[in-house]
Amino acid sequence: MAIPERIHRNIDTRYWNPGAEYFPVKNRYTAGVAGQRFFEELKENGKLFGTKCSKCSVTFVPARLFCERCFARLEEWVDVGLEGVLYSFTHVYRTKSDEEKENPSIVGAVRIADGLLMHHLGECNEKDLYIGMPVKAELKPVGEREGKITDIAYFKPL
Numbered sequence: 001m002a003i004p005e006r007i008h009r010n011i012d013t014r015y016w017n018p019g020a021e022y023f024p025v026k027n028r029y030t031a032g033v034a035g036q037r038f039f040e041e042l043k044e045n046g047k048l049f050g051t052k053c054s055k056c057s058v059t060f061v062p063a064r065l066f067c068e069r070c071f072a073r074l075e076e077w078v079d080v081g082l083e084g085v086l087y088s089f090t091h092v093y094r095t096k097s098d099e100e101k102e103n104p105s106i107v108g109a110v111r112i113a114d115g116l117l118m119h120h121l122g123e124c125n126e127k128d129l130y131i132g133m134p135v136k137a138e139l140k141p142v143g144e145r146e147g148k149i150t151d152i153a154y155f156k157p158l
């Protein structure tokens, strides 16, 4: 079993054999300390936060704890707003399970501060999209947010 494969019981891994006992594995990844706060701010306050490196002046979005350039601990949290710029986009014709989608969707990479968020694009005509287009996150209503990146329903042109 390769590492990226999903397992649902610890006994399915070949690197650890606990015998007959097993416990269910419900989550594969943790969002981490910075990710937890990033998603809590998104859910509770409808804000996107990054963290800024005081040495490199780079603002990472989503927020992280350490600068990937100089390894400094990042402690300055920055409200980067909900607006960004379309960095790239593409059409998606197949589902994750490789089935043809009934309605193809558009996915974009949106630059916010010095970071990129991959997300769906909505309320747009694909023929009008262009690299560098100003876009804004459209959030789900407060009661529907779960602390996930899907709390952003989509990005739309400004």
Ligand SMILES: [Zn+2]
Pocket: 053, 054, 055, 056, 057, 058, 067, 068, 069, 070, 071, 072
């Ligand atoms: Zn740095």
